[in-house]
Amino acid sequence: MDDPVISISGLRKSYGEVEAVRGIDLDVRRGEVFAFLGPNGAGKTTTVEILEGYRKRDGGELSVLGEDPERAGREWRERIGIVLQSGNLEPYLTVAESLALYAGYYRAPRPVEEVIEAVGLAGKAGERAGRLSGGQRRRLDVGMALVGDPELLFLDEPTTGFDPEARRAAWDVIAGLRELGKTVFLTTHYMDEAQRLADRVAIIAAGEIVARGTPEDLGDRESRPVRISYRENGREVALETTTPVRTLNELTGRALAEGRELEALEVSRPSLEDVYLELTKTP
Amino acid sequence: MSLVWHQLRYDQKVFWRNPAAVFFTVLFPIVLLLIFATVFGDQTIDVAGGIEITTYYVPAIITLAVVSATMQTLAMSLVIAREEGRLKRGRGTPMPAWVFIAGRVGNSIVVATLMLALVALLGRMLYGVPIPWARTPELLVVLVVGAASFCCLGIALTAAIPTQDAAAPIANVILLPLYFLSGVFIPDDELPSGVIDFANHFPIRPFFQSFFDAYVPGSAQAIAWDHLAVVAIWGLGGLLLAARFFRWTPRGE
Numbered sequence: 219m220d221d222p223v224i225s226i227s228g229l230r231k232s233y234g235e236v237e238a239v240r241g242i243d244l245d246v247r248r249g250e251v252f253a254f255l256g257p258n259g260a261g262k263t264t265t266v267e268i269l270e271g272y273r274k275r276d277g278g279e280l281s282v283l284g285e286d287p288e289r290a291g292r293e294w295r296e297r298i299g300i301v302l303q304s305g306n307l308e309p310y311l312t313v314a315e316s317l318a319l320y321a322g323y324y325r326a327p328r329p330v331e332e333v334i335e336a337v338g339l340a341g342k343a344g345e346r347a348g349r350l351s352g353g354q355r356r357r358l359d360v361g362m363a364l365v366g367d368p369e370l371l372f373l374d375e376p377t378t379g380f381d382p383e384a385r386r387a388a389w390d391v392i393a394g395l396r397e398l399g400k401t402v403f404l405t406t407h408y409m410d411e412a413q414r415l416a417d418r419v420a421i422i423a424a425g426e427i428v429a430r431g432t433p434e435d436l437g438d439r440e441s442r443p444v445r446i447s448y449r450e451n452g453r454e455v456a457l458e459t460t461t462p463v464r465t466l467n468e469l470t471g472r473a474l475a476e477g478r479e480l481e482a483l484e485v486s487r488p489s490l491e492d493v494y495l496e497l498t499k500t501p
Numbered sequence: 502m503s504l505v506w507h508q509l510r511y512d513q514k515v516f517w518r519n520p521a522a523v524f525f526t527v528l529f530p531i532v533l534l535l536i537f538a539t540v541f542g543d544q545t546i547d548v549a550g551g552i553e554i555t556t557y558y559v560p561a562i563i564t565l566a567v568v569s570a571t572m573q574t575l576a577m578s579l580v581i582a583r584e585e586g587r588l589k590r591g592r593g594t595p596m597p598a599w600v601f602i603a604g605r606v607g608n609s610i611v612v613a614t615l616m617l618a619l620v621a622l623l624g625r626m627l628y629g630v631p632i633p634w635a636r637t638p639e640l641l642v643v644l645v646v647g648a649a650s651f652c653c654l655g656i657a658l659t660a661a662i663p664t665q666d667a668a669a670p671i672a673n674v675i676l677l678p679l680y681f682l683s684g685v686f687i688p689d690d691e692l693p694s695g696v697i698d699f700a701n702h703f704p705i706r707p708f709f710q711s712f713f714d715a716y717v718p719g720s721a722q723a724i725a726w727d728h729l730a731v732v733a734i735w736g737l738g739g740l741l742l743a744a745r746f747f748r749w750t751p752r753g754e
Contacts, residue, residue: 270593272750292595300593306586310518311511322507323596346518366594 221284223248223370223401224269229278231264238264240425241278248369251392251402253416255409257498261425262405263303266374269403270300283370296324299363303374305355309348313339313358316347317365324366336398337361337391353384360391364400371395373404377411389414409491423498433490442488449481504596508604509611516574516608526574526612527619530566534558534620537686538628547690549719554688559624560716561685564709566616571609571648573676575655577668579605584665588749598749606652613648631718639715639723646729647708650736654704657739660746679705704735 224246231239239261246252256262267273268280271287271294280286285294307316314330321327334343337357342350347358356376363371376392377385392415395402406412412419413433420430429436443458446465459465462485473480488496516522537558544554582588591601617640624630633640658675662668680686682696683706689697700706707728714725 272589272593292597295593295595298593300590302586302590302593304586306590308511308515308587310515315511315514319507319511320594322504323594325595362590 222246222281223283224252224403225279225281226265226269227279229265229268229280230276231261231268231273232276238425239268239275242422242425242427244420244427244430246401246403248401249396249399250417251396251404251415253412253419254403254405254422255407255412255419255494256405256422257407260422260498262407262422263374265422266372266403266405270298270372296326296366297369299366299368299371301356301359301363301371301373301376303378305359307347307355307358307362310346312344312346313350313361314343316358317361320362321365326367327365328367330365333361333365336364336394338387351384353380353387356380356384356388357391360388360395364395368400370401370403373402375405375407377406377408385411409494413490421494421497428497429493436490436493439487439490439493442493445486445488446484447486448483504600505603505607508596508600509607512604512608513611516578516612522574522578526566526569527616530562530569530616530620531623533565534562534623535627537562546688548688549713549717552717552719553628553630555624555628556630556717557688557713559620559628559630560713561709563617563620563716564705564712565680565685566620567613567644567647567712568651568676568705568708570613570616571651572655572658573672574612575605575609575652576658576662576672579656579659580662580668581665583659583748584751586751589751589754592749602656606649609652609655610645610648614644617644633716633718636715636718636723640712642724643708643711643715643729646733646736647712650704650732650739651708653736653739653743655739656747657742660742660748663752676705679703682706683709685709701731704732707731 222245224244226245227243229239229242230237242261242265254262254265264273268275269282269287271290274288282290283294283297287294308319311319313334317330317333321330331343334340337360339354339357339361342354347355350358360371360373360376363373373392377388380388389411392402392404404412404415416433418431419433419436420427421436422428443460444462445456445458446462446469447454447456448469449455457465466485469480538555541554541558545551546554546557548557579588588601592598621632625632658672662671679700682692682700683703684692684697684700685705697706710728711725711732714728715723
């Protein structure tokens with residue numbers, strides 16, 4: 219049971235001259251929410267679609283639920299759920315009908331009412347998908363991936379283009395998947411989404427993984443320089459230091475001796491966002 | 502098999518809830534029948550030993566309705582489902598691909614059969630065109646061969662349609678001229694024989710011929726096997742092209 223749910227080593231994929239994925243290694247463990255974070259065009263969708271069995275890889279070893287997605291069959295598909303990047307709902311079917319249609323594809327589906335509840339669409343069961351808001355559609359999308367009661371869910375940019383309220387609702391749904399014991403592989407280009415939802419994060423830029431870890435220690439934030447800023451004679455002063463205690467002591471000691479304040483004094487570690495932007499910066 | 506039934510049930514719901522599909526597939530052929538019957542009235546024409554023009558138009562409009570319910574409906578609905586990623590998403594489930602196609606084909610055949618019944622009944626009630634009950638088996642054979650063949654052609658056609666927006670124009674550019682040249686809109690005694698010879702090489706004219714022969718009592722044989730064979734060969738060609746070129750993912754992926 220301790221085998222990784224997804225195990226990738228040396229994964230490669232090119233489109234013509236363009237190398238979209240250049241040798242990726244990663245493991246996803248059972249029951250975790252794993253975020254694959256990166257800017258648009260970094261290779262996220264290519265990777266996730268290789269994992270889902272939609273695309274063929276050019277090289278590397280790959281195991282998803284113990285099988286090679288390129289050769290996996292119906293049994294394997296019973297165990298995964300997929301939410302593609304763009305919504306793919308049938309506008310003329312209601313929420314309950316869309317879920318019942320998909321439930322029919324699986325051997326042991328979850329009850330439709332339960333799924334409606336889980337994705338927060340109670341009260342919308344009889345509404346046609348074409349009349350739902352963007353956020354509600356996405357939740358129905360997740361519901362359709364969930365109705366087969368899969369072990370592993372792929373969510374490709376589940377909240378892109380959402381307003382803050384809809385994002386928050388979608389986050390609640392995804393957080394709920396963890397409670398259900400599902401393994402979730404999520405792609406996103408939102409830093410805060412990865413931070414909020416994921417147990418572990420890998421950052422991809424230009425087809426390569428540039429950082430990985432828990433959201434807390436991603437990019438080794440602890441050991442990065444601390445930024446100190448304040449105002450002096452109406453002028454902004456900012457400096458970075460790896461010895462913040464000493465620097466601060468000197469600064470405050472001097473200010474104290476001169477009998478003045480350090481206006482707007484701020485000490486901060488680089489935010490995850492700073493780290494992310496630095497790591498994914500295109501040269 | 503129960504999975505095909507499951508898929509078909511939902512495809513039926515989707516079809517009947519789509520106003521454009523219902524209008525063009527169900528209402529439009531009926532409107533055409535009413536227009537032709539009204540415009541050309543009580544004329545008799547020199548076809549099959551002289552028949553009333555309404556007797557000509559009933560099987561003609563059924564031909565159009567069957568082609569529309571199968572080839573046109575499938576081509577359009579599959580392209581839309583493909584470009585909106587619904588085909589791709591369905592492929593990500595355990596449902597076998599053939600079930601999805603079987604559901605759509607089944608849906609087309611249900612609608613085609615219904616249109617046959619509806620137009621035949623209207624022809625009987627409004628214009629006194631007799632329904633050839635004794636030839637029900639022959640009619641069904643022609644219907645099934647025709648519907649299956651035009652379904653294959655519709656699926657094959659999707660490979661030539663790049664976007665949702667292009668689906669209707671491309672289908673119409675192919676079908677409308679063929680309806681004219683095949684005597685569906687204009688009785689074939691008005692058409693130069695060269696036109697008919699030309700149309701005989703395409704599937705609509707032979708299908709119309711087979712259907713007409715089965716439907717109109719005076720015609721020589723109940724099933725024109727030679728015409729029906731041409732339809733089936735086209736269908737087979739469509740099937741081969743579909744098997745080779747049908748795409749499940751949106752263009753550009």
